[in-house]
Amino acid sequence: MRTMKMNTTFSKSRLLLVPVLVMLFAATVYASAPGITGTTFNLTARDAFISQPDGASVYSWGYGCSSAPSGFNPPATLMPGATCPTMQVPGPTLIVMEGQTVTVNLTNNLPTSAGNTSILFPGFNVTATGGVVGLLTHEALPCPTPTACTTNTVSYTFVASSPGTRAYYSGTQGDLQVEMGLYGAIIVVPTAVPTGCTAVGSIPAHYVAPGNSAEADYRLAASAYDNPRSCYDREYLFQFSEMDPGIHKNALAQVTARTGCAATSPTCHLDVPTEPYHPAYFMINGRSMPDDMDPNYAREYPHQPYNGNPHMHPGEQVLLRIIGQGRWQHPFHEHGNHVRILGRDGNLILSSTTAGEVNLAGPLLFTTTTTPGLAMDGIFYWTGKGLNWDPYGHNPASSDSTAKLPCTPDANGYNTAATTALNYYEWCQDHNKPLEAAPFGDVAGGGPATLPDPNILANGAWFGGSPYLGPNATVRAVGPTGTTPPSGTIANSPTGEAGFAFMWHSHNEREITTNNIFPGGMLMMMLVDSREFQIDESN
Numbered sequence: 170m171r172t173m174k175m176n177t178t179f180s181k182s183r184l185l186l187v188p189v190l191v192m193l194f195a196a197t198v199y200a201s202a203p204g205i206t207g208t209t210f211n212l213t214a215r216d217a218f219i220s221q222p223d224g225a226s227v228y229s230w231g232y233g234c235s236s237a238p239s240g241f242n243p244p245a246t247l248m249p250g251a252t253c254p255t256m257q258v259p260g261p262t263l264i265v266m267e268g269q270t271v272t273v274n275l276t277n278n279l280p281t282s283a284g285n286t287s288i289l290f291p292g293f294n295v296t297a298t299g300g301v302v303g304l305l306t307h308e309a310l311p312c313p314t315p316t317a318c319t320t321n322t323v324s325y326t327f328v329a330s331s332p333g334t335r336a337y338y339s340g341t342q343g344d345l346q347v348e349m350g351l352y353g354a355i356i357v358v359p360t361a362v363p364t365g366c367t368a369v370g371s372i373p374a375h376y377v378a379p380g381n382s383a384e385a386d387y388r389l390a391a392s393a394y395d396n397p398r399s400c401y402d403r404e405y406l407f408q409f410s411e412m413d414p415g416i417h418k419n420a421l422a423q424v425t426a427r428t429g430c431a432a433t434s435p436t437c438h439l440d441v442p443t444e445p446y447h448p449a450y451f452m453i454n455g456r457s458m459p460d461d462m463d464p465n466y467a468r469e470y471p472h473q474p475y476n477g478n479p480h481m482h483p484g485e486q487v488l489l490r491i492i493g494q495g496r497w498q499h500p501f502h503e504h505g506n507h508v509r510i511l512g513r514d515g516n517l518i519l520s521s522t523t524a525g526e527v528n529l530a531g532p533l534l535f536t537t538t539t540t541p542g543l544a545m546d547g548i549f550y551w552t553g554k555g556l557n558w559d560p561y562g563h564n565p566a567s568s569d570s571t572a573k574l575p576c577t578p579d580a581n582g583y584n585t586a587a588t589t590a591l592n593y594y595e596w597c598q599d600h601n602k603p604l605e606a607a608p609f610g611d612v613a614g615g616g617p618a619t620l621p622d623p624n625i626l627a628n629g630a631w632f633g634g635s636p637y638l639g640p641n642a643t644v645r646a647v648g649p650t651g652t653t654p655p656s657g658t659i660a661n662s663p664t665g666e667a668g669f670a671f672m673w674h675s676h677n678e679r680e681i682t683t684n685n686i687f688p689g690g691m692l693m694m695m696l697v698d699s700r701e702f703q704i705d706e707s708n
C-alpha cells in the first residue's frame with residue numbers, strides 16, 4: 170500500500186471537513202465496479218453479521234454465491250483477492266453482456282423461520298420457475314427443517330435486453346428483507362464498441378503521462394450505452410442503503426428463539442415490525458465511512474466486499490453507476506462538478522434527432538439524489554475550470570521546464586492536443602494565472618492570495634503544503650526545504666501523490682454519521698490525482 174498526501178484547494182464547503190477526514194486514512198486504495206460474470210449465476214440467500222465502524226456487528230441477510238462464479242470482472246489478475254462469499258451486502262454485482270440470456274438460480278438458505286424469499290429484476294422480462302408463486306414473483310421456500318434442504322430453489326431467466334445499471338432486490342416481504350440486506354446490482358454492458366470509444370484493454374492514450382507508466386484498464390466496457398457519447402475512462406458503482414439496528418436485533422432474537430423449527434409449524438415465522446423506522450447506519454456499498462475507503466475484497470469485511478473510493482485524473486470521463494437501495498432517499502453530492510445523467514434504469518435519455526444527430530438529454534445534477542430501487546448512470550469529470558488560478562502552478566519565469574508547459578486551447582478551451590502532456594485537459598483560460606501574491610517557492614506571483622509559509626506553519630501531517638495539483642508543482646511551491654521538510658510533508662514525501670481531495674457525501678447531514686457520531690455514514694473522498702501519479706484500481 171502506498172501512502173498518500175492531499176492538497177486542499179479552497180472550496181469553502183470542503184475546508185470545514187477535510188482536515189478532520191484526511192487524518193483517518195493514510196493508505197490509498199481504489200475502487201472500480203467489481204462483480205461476477207457468466208450466463209448462469211447460482212446465488213443463495215443467507216444470514217451473517219456485517220460490521221460497522223462503531224464496532225457493531227449487525228445481524229443481516231444477503232445474497233451470495235452458492236458455487237464459484239464463472240469469472241470476475243475486473244478479473245482476478247487485475248484485482249487479486251476477488252471473491253464471492255455465500256453471503257454479502259450488497260449481493261454480488263452481476264455483470265452480463267447485452268442480449269445475453271441470464272439465468273439466476275436462487276437457493277433459500279435463510280433461517281427456516283424467515284420464510285420464503287425471492288429476487289426481482291425490474292426492467293427485465295423475467296420467466297420464473299420453481300418454488301411457489303408469491304405476490305410479485307416466484308419465491309424459494311425455506312428449508313423445511315435445517316437438515317432437509319432440497320426444495321428451496323427458484324430460477325429466474327431473462328434477456329439482458331439493453332445496457333445500463335439496474336437494481337435487483339427481494340420481492341418477498343420487502344420492508345423486512347430489503348432492510349436486512351437482500352439487494353444488489355446488475356450491470357449490462359454493451360456488446361459493440363461505439364465509434365470513437367476505446368475498447369477495453371486498448372489503453373487510451375491519455376492513460377500515459379510523463380513519469381507515469383501506462384495504467385491497467387479496469388473498465389467493464391468501452392461505453393455505458395450503445396452510444397458514442399457514453400464512452401468513459403473509469404467507473405464506480407455506489408449503492409446507497411440504510412439500516413435500523415433495532416429491526417436487525419429483533420430479527421436475530423426471533424430467529425434464535427425459533428432455531429430448528431419446522432416450516433410446517435404455525436409458530437415458525439417472524440413477526441418483526443419495520444415501523445417506526447430509525448436508521449442509524451448509512452452505507453455506501455454496505456460499508457460506512459471510513460470502512461468504504463478500505464480495499465475491495467478486504468479480509469476484515471468478509472460479507473461487505475465492495476468499497477467506495479473514487480480516483481481520477483483531470484479530464485477523464487468517469488462513469489458513476491448509482492443505485493438507491495433501502496427505503497430512504499439520499500441526496501448524494503459529488504463535490505468538484507455536477508453529474509451529467511446519461512440514463513436511468515437502463516434507459517438512455519435522448520432528445521429528438523436534430524439534423525440526424527441524437528443528443529444526450531439527461532439532466533445535469535448537483536446532487537444525484539438516490540431513490541429506492543432507482544439506478545442512474547452519469548458522467549463526472551474534473552478539470553480545474555472555474556478555480557480562477559492555475560492549479561499546476563505554472564511559472565513562465567521558472568528555470569524548470571515542467572513549470573513552463575504550454576496550454577493550447579481546443580474548441581472547448583482545454584489543453585487536449587498532446588494527450589501525454591502533464592497538463593492534459595488544463596483549462597487554458599487560467600493558464601499561468603497566479604494564485605499567490607508572494608509565493609515562497611517556484612510558482613508565479615502577483616495573485617490575490619497570501620498563504621502561510623509552508624516551511625513554518627503546521628498544516629497537519631497530511632496536508633501537502635501547497636494548493637497546487639501534483640508533486641512537481643507542490644515541490645516547487647513549498648520552496649527550498651534544506652534539512653527541514655515543509656510541515657505537512659513530514660509523513661508524506663512532497664514527491665508523492667499530491668492529489669486534490671473532494672468530499673463526496675450525503676447532503677442530509679445526519680447521514681454522514683455512524684450511529685450519530687460524525688464523521689461516518691455515506692461519505693467518501695474523491696481524489697483528483699495528478700497525471701504524474703499512476704492510478705491503480707487494484708487493491
Ligand SMILES: [Cu+2]
Pocket residue numbers: 182502504674676
Ligand atoms: Cu457537500
